Amino acid sequence: MEQRRQLTPEQDALEHIVYYKDKPFLEERFIDCFKGRGVFTNKTIEPSTFVVEYRGIILCRKKPKPRKYDTVNKYLYEFTWKGAQWCTDASTEDGTLGRLVNDNNINPNCEMKKIEWEGKPHLCLFSVKKISPGEEITYNYGHSSYPWRSLVCSCK
Numbered sequence: 001m002e003q004r005r006q007l008t009p010e011q012d013a014l015e016h017i018v019y020y021k022d023k024p025f026l027e028e029r030f031i032d033c034f035k036g037r038g039v040f041t042n043k044t045i046e047p048s049t050f051v052v053e054y055r056g057i058i059l060c061r062k063k064p065k066p067r068k069y070d071t072v073n074k075y076l077y078e079f080t081w082k083g084a085q086w087c088t089d090a091s092t093e094d095g096t097l098g099r100l101v102n103d104n105n106i107n108p109n110c111e112m113k114k115i116e117w118e119g120k121p122h123l124c125l126f127s128v129k130k131i132s133p134g135e136e137i138t139y140n141y142g143h144s145s146y147p148w149r150s151l152v153c154s155c156k
């Protein structure tokens, strides 16, 4: 009988980067008018598992730009890699799920890591704890005063 290859989380991430696919047990859901959409799992995710890639156009910026909340384009992710400033622009509604993962600075269940593929850093989320079916996938966007962190949802 053919045995399924045992991949490391990084190899699993790379496979999903190369084949441009998301995990079948993840789904997009509308949460409320405050948060908008989010990504949920319908299967248990063990700690240290590759979960989803934040896909987009990966650009190396010539001029450094500090990472801050962009009120115009909420799908831009600015970061540094190998001493240079990079940006992943996920503004195209392409049906992929990483761009829909919301911020949680208090109790996130994933963290962002960079996985190199063809000389570029791909932003990938890995679980930092066990995630149960029905839970929302979240990560900490960083140390910024994001407006939603000090606001309370008032929608029904």
Ligand SMILES: C[S@@+](CC[C@H](N)C(=O)[O-])C[C@H]1O[C@@H](n2cnc3c(N)ncnc32)[C@H](O)[C@@H]1O
Binding pocket: 034, 035, 036, 037, 038, 074, 075, 099, 100, 101, 102, 103, 104, 148, 149
């Ligand atoms: C990359 S998008 C995430 C997906 C977004 N919720 C949507 O519906 O398209 C980032 C934006 O989601 C919203 N967001 C992310 N985390 C949030 C949170 N914890 N509470 C409220 N809004 C949040 C903010 O508007 C932010 O600019």
